[in-house]
Amino acid sequence: MNTAKLYSSYKTKMQKIADVKYASAVLQWDQETYLPPKGNDFRGQQIATLSEIAHQQFTDKKMGDLLEKLSSREDLTAAEKRNIALSNEDYKRNVKLSAAFVRQLSETVNQSYHAWAKARKENSFDNFEQPLNKLIQLKRQEADMLGYEHHPYNALMNDYDKGLTVSTVDSLFNELKARLLNLLDFLKNKISVDHSFLAQEFNKDEQWKFGLELLKRIGFDFEAGRQDISLHPFTTNFSSKDVRVTTRIDEHDFGNMTWSCLHEGGHALYEQGLPADQYGLPLGEYCSLSIHESQSRLWENCIGRGLPFWQHNFKLLTNSFPNQFKNINIEKFHKGINRVSPSLIRTEADELTYHFHVMIRYEIEKMLIEGSIQTKDIPACWNEQYQKYLGIKVPDDNRGCLQDIHWSHGSFGYFATYSLGSLYAAQLYSTIENQHPTLSEDLANGKINTIQGWLQKEIYCNGRYYSSEELCKKATGDTLQSSYFIDYATKKFAEIYG
Amino acid sequence: MNTAKLYSSYKTKMQKIADVKYASAVLQWDQETYLPPKGNDFRGQQIATLSEIAHQQFTDKKMGDLLEKLSSREDLTAAEKRNIALSNEDYKRNVKLSAAFVRQLSETVNQSYHAWAKARKENSFDNFEQPLNKLIQLKRQEADMLGYEHHPYNALMNDYDKGLTVSTVDSLFNELKARLLNLLDFLKNKISVDHSFLAQEFNKDEQWKFGLELLKRIGFDFEAGRQDISLHPFTTNFSSKDVRVTTRIDEHDFGNMTWSCLHEGGHALYEQGLPADQYGLPLGEYCSLSIHESQSRLWENCIGRGLPFWQHNFKLLTNSFPNQFKNINIEKFHKGINRVSPSLIRTEADELTYHFHVMIRYEIEKMLIEGSIQTKDIPACWNEQYQKYLGIKVPDDNRGCLQDIHWSHGSFGYFATYSLGSLYAAQLYSTIENQHPTLSEDLANGKINTIQGWLQKEIYCNGRYYSSEELCKKATGDTLQSSYFIDYATKKFAEIYG
Numbered sequence: 001m002n003t004a005k006l007y008s009s010y011k012t013k014m015q016k017i018a019d020v021k022y023a024s025a026v027l028q029w030d031q032e033t034y035l036p037p038k039g040n041d042f043r044g045q046q047i048a049t050l051s052e053i054a055h056q057q058f059t060d061k062k063m064g065d066l067l068e069k070l071s072s073r074e075d076l077t078a079a080e081k082r083n084i085a086l087s088n089e090d091y092k093r094n095v096k097l098s099a100a101f102v103r104q105l106s107e108t109v110n111q112s113y114h115a116w117a118k119a120r121k122e123n124s125f126d127n128f129e130q131p132l133n134k135l136i137q138l139k140r141q142e143a144d145m146l147g148y149e150h151h152p153y154n155a156l157m158n159d160y161d162k163g164l165t166v167s168t169v170d171s172l173f174n175e176l177k178a179r180l181l182n183l184l185d186f187l188k189n190k191i192s193v194d195h196s197f198l199a200q201e202f203n204k205d206e207q208w209k210f211g212l213e214l215l216k217r218i219g220f221d222f223e224a225g226r227q228d229i230s231l232h233p234f235t236t237n238f239s240s241k242d243v244r245v246t247t248r249i250d251e252h253d254f255g256n257m258t259w260s261c262l263h264e265g266g267h268a269l270y271e272q273g274l275p276a277d278q279y280g281l282p283l284g285e286y287c288s289l290s291i292h293e294s295q296s297r298l299w300e301n302c303i304g305r306g307l308p309f310w311q312h313n314f315k316l317l318t319n320s321f322p323n324q325f326k327n328i329n330i331e332k333f334h335k336g337i338n339r340v341s342p343s344l345i346r347t348e349a350d351e352l353t354y355h356f357h358v359m360i361r362y363e364i365e366k367m368l369i370e371g372s373i374q375t376k377d378i379p380a381c382w383n384e385q386y387q388k389y390l391g392i393k394v395p396d397d398n399r400g401c402l403q404d405i406h407w408s409h410g411s412f413g414y415f416a417t418y419s420l421g422s423l424y425a426a427q428l429y430s431t432i433e434n435q436h437p438t439l440s441e442d443l444a445n446g447k448i449n450t451i452q453g454w455l456q457k458e459i460y461c462n463g464r465y466y467s468s469e470e471l472c473k474k475a476t477g478d479t480l481q482s483s484y485f486i487d488y489a490t491k492k493f494a495e496i497y498g
Numbered sequence: 499m500n501t502a503k504l505y506s507s508y509k510t511k512m513q514k515i516a517d518v519k520y521a522s523a524v525l526q527w528d529q530e531t532y533l534p535p536k537g538n539d540f541r542g543q544q545i546a547t548l549s550e551i552a553h554q555q556f557t558d559k560k561m562g563d564l565l566e567k568l569s570s571r572e573d574l575t576a577a578e579k580r581n582i583a584l585s586n587e588d589y590k591r592n593v594k595l596s597a598a599f600v601r602q603l604s605e606t607v608n609q610s611y612h613a614w615a616k617a618r619k620e621n622s623f624d625n626f627e628q629p630l631n632k633l634i635q636l637k638r639q640e641a642d643m644l645g646y647e648h649h650p651y652n653a654l655m656n657d658y659d660k661g662l663t664v665s666t667v668d669s670l671f672n673e674l675k676a677r678l679l680n681l682l683d684f685l686k687n688k689i690s691v692d693h694s695f696l697a698q699e700f701n702k703d704e705q706w707k708f709g710l711e712l713l714k715r716i717g718f719d720f721e722a723g724r725q726d727i728s729l730h731p732f733t734t735n736f737s738s739k740d741v742r743v744t745t746r747i748d749e750h751d752f753g754n755m756t757w758s759c760l761h762e763g764g765h766a767l768y769e770q771g772l773p774a775d776q777y778g779l780p781l782g783e784y785c786s787l788s789i790h791e792s793q794s795r796l797w798e799n800c801i802g803r804g805l806p807f808w809q810h811n812f813k814l815l816t817n818s819f820p821n822q823f824k825n826i827n828i829e830k831f832h833k834g835i836n837r838v839s840p841s842l843i844r845t846e847a848d849e850l851t852y853h854f855h856v857m858i859r860y861e862i863e864k865m866l867i868e869g870s871i872q873t874k875d876i877p878a879c880w881n882e883q884y885q886k887y888l889g890i891k892v893p894d895d896n897r898g899c900l901q902d903i904h905w906s907h908g909s910f911g912y913f914a915t916y917s918l919g920s921l922y923a924a925q926l927y928s929t930i931e932n933q934h935p936t937l938s939e940d941l942a943n944g945k946i947n948t949i950q951g952w953l954q955k956e957i958y959c960n961g962r963y964y965s966s967e968e969l970c971k972k973a974t975g976d977t978l979q980s981s982y983f984i985d986y987a988t989k990k991f992a993e994i995y996g
Contacts, residue, residue, distance in 0.1 A: 019547035022540070023521050030524055038722040039740030042520070042777060046736070049517035053551060224536040238544070242537030279540060 003073045007080055010066055011281065014087065017057050018280030022238040024050035029244055032230045044110030051106040052099050059095045067091055079283055082465055086282035089162075096145045105142070108135050109410045116408030117231070125379050125397040132407060133375035136368055139412045143369060153369045156413030160289040161420070161468055166366065169416045172423070173359055176482045180355055183490060187340055187352075190497040195336035198254045200324045207249050210320045211261040215245070217313065218265050218299060219448050221272055232405045233260040233347075235267035235296075239279055243271040254324070255337065256348065259300050266299030267292060269452070273460030283463035289414065290468050291459065293421020294428060301351050301422070302429040302488070303451070307334050308443035338496050342390035344399040352489060354422070356389040361404070361415040369412060424472060426485035428459075431476040501571045505578055508564055509779065512585065515555050516778030520736040522548035527742055530728045542608030549604040550597050557593045565589055577781055580963050584780035587660075594643045603640070606633050607908045614906030615729075623877050623895040630905060631873035634866050637910045641867060651867045654911030658787040659918070659966055664864065667914045670921070671857050674980045678853055681988060685838055685850075688995040693834035696752045698822045705747050708818045709759040713743070715811065716763050716797060717946050719770055730903045731758040731845075733765035733794075737777055741769040752822070753835065754846065757798050764797030765790060767950070771958030781961035787912065788966050789957065791919020792926060799849050799920070800927040800986070801949070805832050806941035833994050840888035842897040850987060851888060852920070858883040859902070859913040867910060922970060924983035926957075929974040 027047050035043060057063070070076070070084045112131040119128035143152035151166040158164065212227060225237075230246035237243040245264035250256040270292060278284030286292050303309050310317075310330055317333075318325045325333070340350045346357035364381055367373040373381055382401040383394040394400035406414055432454050433439050442450040458475040472480050525545050533541055555561070568574070568582045610629040617626035641650035649664040656662065710725060723735075728744035735741040743762035748754040768790060776782030784790050801807050808815070808828055815831075816823045823831070838848045844855035862879055865871040871879055880899040881892040892898035904912055930952050931937050940948040956973040970978050 015543070016547045016550075019544040020551070023525055023544050023548055026525055026528055026544075027521055030528070034724060034726075036720065036722055036724050036740055038719070039737060042737035042739055045513070046517040046521050046524075049514045050521055052514075053518070221536070222534065224534055226532060226534050228532075239537060239540035241540055242534055 003070070003075045006066065006070055006073070007076065007084075010070060010084070010087070013057070013063060013066070015280035017054050020050050020054040020057070024054065025236050026238055029236050029238075032232070032234070033228045033246060040110075040114055044107060044114075047110065048103050048106035052103040055094065055097070055102040056099045058091065059097075059099070064091055064095070079465070083278075083281045083283055086464055090282070093146060093158075096147070097142065101138075101142075101145070105135075105138055105410065108138055109408070112410070113405075113408045116402065116405065120398055120402050123396050123398045123402075125400075125402055128402065128408070129375055129378075132378075135407075135410050136375055136412070139410060140369055140371070151366070151370065153366045153413060156369065157416065158413070160411075160414050160417050162288060163467060163469070164288075164290070164416070164420075169362065169420075172480070172482055173355075173362070173416075173419070176355060176419070176423075176485070177359065179482065179486045180352055183486070183493070184340070184352060187493060187497050193335045193339040193496065194332070195339040197324065197328050197333075197336060199252055200254070201251055202254045202321060202324060204249050204251055206320055207251075207254070207257050210316070211247055211249075211257050213316060213320075214258070214261050214313070215265045215268075217316075217446065217448070218262065218269065218303075219452050220245075220265050220268055224272055225268055227261075233264050234405075235264045235271065237268075237271040240272055240274045240276045240284070243268045253348075254321075259304060259337075260347070262304035263296045263300040266296035269299070269455070270295040270460055273456050274463055275461060278463055283465055285464045287459075287462065287464055287466060287471050288468040289417040290420040290424060291471060293417050294424030295421075295455070295459070297418075297422045297425040298429060298455075302425055303443065305334075305338055305351070306440075306443070308440040310334060311444035312446040335496050338492070340493060340497075342392050344386070344392060344394060345403055347403075351422070352493070353390060355419050358415050358419040360385040360389065361406075362419075365412050365415065420468075420480065423480055423482055423485045424468075426488040427472065427476050427478070427480065430484050430488065501568070501573045504564065504568055504571070505574065505582075508568060508582070508585070511555070511561060511564070513778035515552050518548050518552040518555070522552065523734050524736055527734050527736075530730070530732070531726045531744060538608075538612055542605060542612075545608065546601050546604035550601040553592065553595070553600040554597045556589065557595075557597070562589055562593070577963070581776075581779045581781055584962055588780070591644060591656075594645070595640065599636075599640075599643070603633075603636055603908065606636055607906070610908070611903075611906045614900065614903065618896055618900050621894050621896045621900075623898075623900055626900065626906070627873050627876075630876075633905075633908050634873055634910070637908060638867055638869070649864070649868065651864045651911060654867065655914065656911070658909075658912050658915050660786060661965060661967070662786075662788070662914070662918075667860065667918075670978070670980055671853075671860070671914075671917070674853060674917070674921075674983070675857065677980065677984045678850055681984070681991070682838070682850060685991060685995050691833045691837040691994065692830070693837040695822065695826050695831075695834060697750055698752070699749055700752045700819060700822060702747050702749055704818055705749075705752070705755050708814070709745055709747075709755050711814060711818075712756070712759050712811070713763045713766075715814075715944065715946070716760065716767065716801075717950050718743075718763050718766055722770055723766055725759075731762050733762045733769065735766075735769040738770055738772045738774045738782070741766045751846075752819075757802060757835075758845070760802035761794045761798040764794035767797070767953070768793040768958055771954050772961055773959060776961055781963055783962045785957075785960065785962055785964065785969055786966040787915040788918040788922060789969060791915050792922030793919075793953070793957070795920045795923040796927060800923055801941065803832075803836055803849070804938075804941070806938040808832060809942035810944040836990070836994050838991060838995075840890050842884070842890065842892060843901055845901075849920070850991070853917050854887040856913050856917040858887065859904075860917075863910050863913065918966075918978065921978055921980055921983045922966075924986040925970065925974050925976065925978065928982050928986065 024047050027043060027050070031043055067084060067088045071088055076084065112135045115128050115131040119125060139156060140152065143155040146155040148155035154165045215227060216222065224241045225243035225245065227245050227247060229248060231248065233245070233247045235243065235245045245268050247257050247260045247264065270286060274284055274286065310333060314330045314333065338350065340352050342353050343349055346354065349357055360382065363385070364373070364378065368375065378401050379397060386392055386394050432451060436450050436454070439450055459471065462471060466474060469479060472478070522545050525541060525548070529541055565582060565586045569586055574582065610633045613626050613629040617623060637654060638650065641653040644653040646653035652663045713725060714720065722739045723741035723743070725743050725745060727746060729746065731743070731745045733741065733743045743766050745755050745758045745762065768784060772782055772784065808831060812828045812831065836848065838850050840851050841847055844852065847855055858880065861883070862871070862876065866873065876899050877895060884890055884892050884898070930949060934948050934952070937948055957969065960969060964972060967977060970976070
């Protein structure tokens with residue numbers, strides 16, 4: 001068969017598999033936004049069946065044969081070759097997991113997700129322990145099935161950032177930890193920053209409108225996406241033309257929704273910017289979760305906690321909440337939203353202590369997967385580490401080890417990408433600033449084209465063409481370094497803390 | 499293999515197919531409630547892929563073999579035997595349609611749905627004609643593939659009410675038509691009824707709350723379902739534990755939302771009442787669309803436009819809209835909501851003229867499928883019939899042949915079930931009244947158990963065990979007769995019109 005026909009057959013197959021995967025994503029989105037409670041059990045089954053079908057179709061021997069045939073064809077474009085190479089890698093990885101295993105994993109995730117939601121209601125880890133343990137044992141099995149060098153956790157991290165290893169992360173984290181502890185120590189003796197104005201009462205509807213307007217202003221296309229409410233904010237997509245973000249609104253905490261909108265908005269801009277003509281193919285997908293996270297942290301922090309951004313948006317803020325910000329000027333606001341202080345909740349942490357939240361989870365996961373601690377040890381281990389690194393006492397499980405949804409979803413190997421994302425974000429932002437000296441000025445004037453154009457060209461349009469490392473090198477001229485983040489943070493917080 | 503194992507294998511297969519079908523239903527629900535506009539095209543593909551998979555899995559030869567083996571097993575319960583018999587019928591029907599044809603149909607439906615939505619915006623049938631014509635040609639092909647006796651339209655009606663034929667419907671409709679024309683003629687010379695109070699301004703949020711409360715009062719379980727907004731109200735379900743209704747709200751028309759809530763609520767109560775332990779099997783499904791419609795019309799009309807129901811709910815009404823109903827007492831309200839007057843829009847029609855809306859569509863569909871008129875003839879034919887039967891001039895396509903979503907969905911053969919549903923509803927209601935002389939009193943006291951209990955026992959719990967005809971005979975002691983409806987209507991409207 002000629003190459004064009006073979007490739008077209010590959011494309012059709014891949015797009016149908018994507019249809020099933022995206023359908024499953026719709027069901028999951030619905031589960032976390034609108035599903036009535038009694039619908040949970042059948043919904044779990046439905047999602048498991050779709051996972052099973054997508055897995056079966058992708059790991060079908062016919063797919064393997066097709067990919068093998070196409071691998072040796074020279075008359076493909078570079079993009080086509082890259083799609084085939086990536087699909088081949090994915091195929092080889094996926095055939096290691098049986099359809100029955102994938103289904104069992106999906107069903108166990110459903111049980112553990114509901115156990116987690118219930119445990120949160122009861123503010124007690126106890127009832128989550130058994131379902132979580134079952135899931136962890138499956139993830140350990142998965143690591144064995146997938147195979148790994150040096151550490152089983154490498155096999156799992158690979159799912160989120162291909163090629164990422166414990167040794168890379170350990171070395172980045174060790175350097176980061178030392179330099180962050182220094183920086184925090186330096187800030188500790190400085191003036192205290194007031195952020196109490198964020199804890200006034202903020203009407204829910206007004207917050208909702210404000211969040212939508214922020215999303216619009218950073219370029220989120222509401223014709224190709226929407227925002228809804230969920231317990232835990234997230235971004236999902238069912239094509240680059242249908243990207244959904246969620247948020248939550250706390251009437252007594254202005255920061256909760258505002259920076260979650262910018263965070264998820266950053267993820268969403270990436271998804272909306274992926275090439276639609278590569279739907280279902282690797283080049284239509286994001287590079288890695290680390291790079292995905294770089295996009296959310298870039299908008300949430302580098303931009304969304306920066307002075308230029310608020311120079312443009314402060315008027316919107318004071319118009320939306322005139323009473324709450326009556327006596328707050330932009331400088332005071334900018335300082336307040338950047339207050340550094342050890343706290344209990346990861347998603348509400350400042351930019352510096354955030355990394356410790358991630359490192360603690362990363363260490364716990366590594367130990368769970370290698371088997372050096374047991375599921376039942378999680379709360380004690382968690383609380384001890386929070387005391388050690390952040391100097392705070394965890395009062396209960398909801399504000400401790402039950403706070404994140406990830407483990408209930410079986411997302412082990414994910415957390416490190418959050419810190420790496422921040423490091424990538426700082427490195428990208430520094431590059432954009434160097435290439436576009438007017439960046440701050442543009443942001444202060446509400447001109448987002450400068451940054452959007454750069455991201456579209458350097459990041460979005462590439463899909464999975466490059467690995468995280470390659471993309472970083474190509475876009476910034478350097479491999480990932482923690483120094484960009486440390487420089488960015490030192491400069492920013494030295495200014496704020498005087 | 500022993501029978502228990504075979505049956506269990508059948509059940510597992512059927513449930514997985516149901517998972518895929520319900521997943522597709524979630525995607526369709528989302529399409530009509532929350533989908534951002536640019537997501538349309540990929541969504542169409544996704545739904546088509548799921549239809550194709552469900553069809554492929556159900557028509558797989560292994561399924562046929564399994565059903566054949568199980569058909570000869572004597573050691574099955576009566577319920578199990580019925581499931582196998584019904585699945586066998588479905589299988590034999592489905593294998594007549596190729597997977598490619600099913601996919602083509604699904605994709606064409608998606609195009610024609612969007613063309614319809616666009617045509618409605620432009621208030622012009624012209625741009626809908628071509629996509630609709632393509633769909634009609636496919637439906638004609640489908641009728642040929644399925645096979646039929648006497649009339650190709652029989653093959654299509656069969657999808658909605660197994661065994662229903664043109665000759666049955668023609669004879670019921672001819673009788674109904676004659677008797678309705680008499681009744682309408684009689685009412686024409688009577689006093690006029692005022693319903694202008696329904697056309698005041700009614701706040702959207704208040705209407706929304708009122709509708710939710712009505713749903714709660716008729717027994718809709720919000721733990722196993724929800725209501726949302728869509729262009730065209732509908733009910734869908736993803737198991738009997740997750741049943742979704744939609745409504746629309748017109749600030750200047752109180753009736754629009756109120757009776758749509760009761761109508762869809764009636765459908766939803768049926769779905770919520772189906773046996774959950776039969777998920778994915780015929781006995782977990784509704785009997786037929788005619789019986790489904792009997793449930794919506796029962797709640798919308800027999801109950802929801804009756805005096806007893808409002809004796810209980812009038813206080814809620816006047817509390818929700820104190821200004822609008824200041825000078826309206828319950829008798830005036832009851833008369834107004836039952837005003838008989840020929841009108842343009844089917845879903846807003848009174849109980850009597852409603853049947854003409856249905857008969858007109860039925861006649862047009864029959865002609866389209868037999869090929870005696872062309873798609874382009876629809877507007878002229880439609881307008882002529884509205885003049886003939888209802889004596890009114892259709893001012894534009896939106897208030898004419900573009901008003902219903904059904905054709906854009908390829909639902910040819912569906913409309914007759916609306917009138918049959920009303921006839922069934924009157925016959926069921928008359929039976930319940932005979933068996934429970936306190937029915938009116940109970941409804942006036944807000945006690946819905948009487949009617950709910952009867953429906954649960956006689957209708958809901960049976961699933962597809964009986965055909966429409968059998969179920970009607972069993973529940974009411976008689977085959978379907980138009981006389982129950984005529985008697986009900988004569989009594990009701992004679993009282994209202996004095």
